[in-house]
Amino acid sequence: MKIPMVDLTEQYHRLKDQIDAGMREAMETAAFILGPNVQAFEKEAADYLGVKHAIGVGSGTDALHLALLSLGIKPGDEVITTPFTFIATAEAIKYVGATPVFVDINPATFNIDLAEVEKAITDKTRAVIPVHLFGQPVDMPALKSLCDTHKLHIVEDCAQSFGAHINGRQTGSFGDLGAFSFFPSKNLGCYGDGGLVSTNSDELAALVKQYRNHGSKIQYHHSLVGYTSRLDELQAVVLRAKLPLIDEFNDNRRRVDSLYRKHLAGTNVQTPAQDGTGKHVFHQYCCLHPERDKILEALRAQDIACAIYYPVPLHKQEVFADDCKNVSLPVTESVMQHCFALPVYPELTEDKIELIASVIKSAL
Incomplete structure (x- = not known):
């Protein structure tokens, strides 16, 4: 009996009529960039996660990168994270010119060891990126208390944890920002690349939106160097079909x-x-x-x-x-x-x- 790591076909056939109809409608309206499905999904995701803002971006890696940019993390800064994760977590730190500081993990949960985080804090430390690895939430109340004491930012790497929660509070709602991936095999996956940044900060949300769209608030007016990192309208159709489930x-x-x-x-x-x-x-x-x-x-x-x-x-x-x-x-x-x-x-x-x-x- 052939058994795959993940079988995406059953899920598609269950939602086929809804997804296919949504795709056709999106193509008929031709609103492909930051269109109505992206806008609707952002609101639906924010409501589900219990945050003020959910901003669709091009990938989970982009979500981490833009989150760090919005916090002003820069060369000379240190960001503490886990060595037991996909490389995107640390790549994002390098993208902004900061230094990743890897600390050891809990042998049972495989998540970052908070005692080791505290030991690694220096006068150059600006942020911590906890990874909710394999879908197991990090002890965010304890980490937040530690980071508040040392005045450190938190970017939650929620690439593997959509829907995981602590006493009903969703991962991605504890830190300054959360970063999600919608890679097809994720718990909530689209049919290509996609990602999302969550935050309760109006200021950080505005910066992420600006960074994802060439540094522009008003079309053809650019006040900072930005990127092309927008959640695709067709991927938003898929995500809207799956989110209620x-x-x-x-x-x-x-x-x-x-x-x-x-x-x-x-x-x-x-x-x-x-x-x-x-x-x-x-x-x-x-x-x-x-x-x-x-x-x-x-x-x-x-x-x-x-x-x-x-x-x-x-x-x-x-x-x-x-x-x-x-x-x-x-x-x-x-x-x-x-x-x-x-x-x-x-x-x-x-x-x-x-x-x-x-x-x-x-x-x-």
Whole structure:
């Protein structure tokens, strides 16, 4: 039985009529740039996230970049973040000329270790980028208290956490700004690239809107150097169709988690840990085992998709060599050796999960 990491076709067929009709209508009206679907989605997303402003941009990477620009992060500044994430988190720091400072992670949740964040603060530190990794919220009340004490900005990297919340408060609503990705495989994904910046600040929202549109507030008048980073109208059609179902999708991801736990019981595979901080949305399903490679080999032999997130931590990447001389992060480096991801998507059935578990048990 071939089992992919994520199956986007079932979701499309469920929403096909709505998406296809929305696409046709958008093409008939020919309002392709910051059109009515983008504007409507921004309002709907802001309402869902519980923030004043949601600004559609070209990608999750752009969301991080424009968020840092709007805060005035610049060369000479330091931004603390995790080494256990996709490279976009740190790329955005480099885009504005600042220095990424990587600190170690919590061995259970894989999220940034707040005690290590505090140790890394210097007089050059301007901001922290916590990543809600794999959909597990960082302890934002604790981080916000720490950052308020040291007068530091927070940009939440919510690329993997749309719909995750802490006591009903959504990720992306705690920091100065939140950055979301709508890459197709995300919990809320479009059919190409797309992203969003969330904020409760009128001033920061105005700057993000200006940066995303060539630095212009009024057409052909430019007061700063901006970029072309606007959410596409056709992608907004897809996102508007999916947004009302995001809680259902995430509930089904939690169902998948419970089934993995049931069928992997009795093995020494460490399934994703939850520390009681908020509601996990399981964007990826990453487990730990010392014989990871044996498990991956067995799954691939049965045509079952699997992956390693992430095989090389950011502080070991060649591109950050100058920033990370003699940096040792033992927890991250240990997790990297044992971490592997299993298929997870809302429509994944119990028979497939049972099969995946049986292959793992046989391999071990």
